[in-house]
Amino acid sequence: MPESFESSADRVYDASKALRAFKQAVHEVVTSFDSGVADTMHWYGQDGADDFANAEGPIYKKTVENTRNTLVALTDTFEALADGTMKNADEYVRKQGEVVDSIKHHQNQTGNRS
Numbered sequence: 001m002p003e004s005f006e007s008s009a010d011r012v013y014d015a016s017k018a019l020r021a022f023k024q025a026v027h028e029v030v031t032s033f034d035s036g037v038a039d040t041m042h043w044y045g046q047d048g049a050d051d052f053a054n055a056e057g058p059i060y061k062k063t064v065e066n067t068r069n070t071l072v073a074l075t076d077t078f079e080a081l082a083d084g085t086m087k088n089a090d091e092y093v094r095k096q097g098e099v100v101d102s103i104k105h106h107q108n109q110t111g112n113r114s
Contacts, residue, residue, distance in 0.1 A: 007092055009089045009092050009093045009096070012085060012086075012088060012089035012092060013086070013089050015085050016082045016083075016085040016086040016089065017082075019078050019079075019081045019082035019085060020078070020079070020082045022078045023075050023078035023079050023082060026071060026074045026075045026078060027075050029071055030068065030071045030072060030075065033067065033068060033071060034068070037064050037068075041064075042057075043060075044056040044057050044060055045057070
């Protein structure tokens, strides 16, 4: 068990900013992925035109869909983590303010300034 605990709202806010940066980076990957897929969407041929296209087309489309869904889920995850981290920092700052106010109130009530 640690002998002391230290928390910094600024560091928590910085972590939230970093998570939002990760989210933005993954979002850019999604955009790039969509662009690349659009350029090669029918590499396997035309649906219904030949056996290879009929066999590989649905597999390719499902793979593209799954990959995109995974990337979008990552952006959602980073966004949720950033929001949660920000809420934790806000709660930390709020609670810290309450403690300082309580100490000041106690000092005013007792005349104790130590």
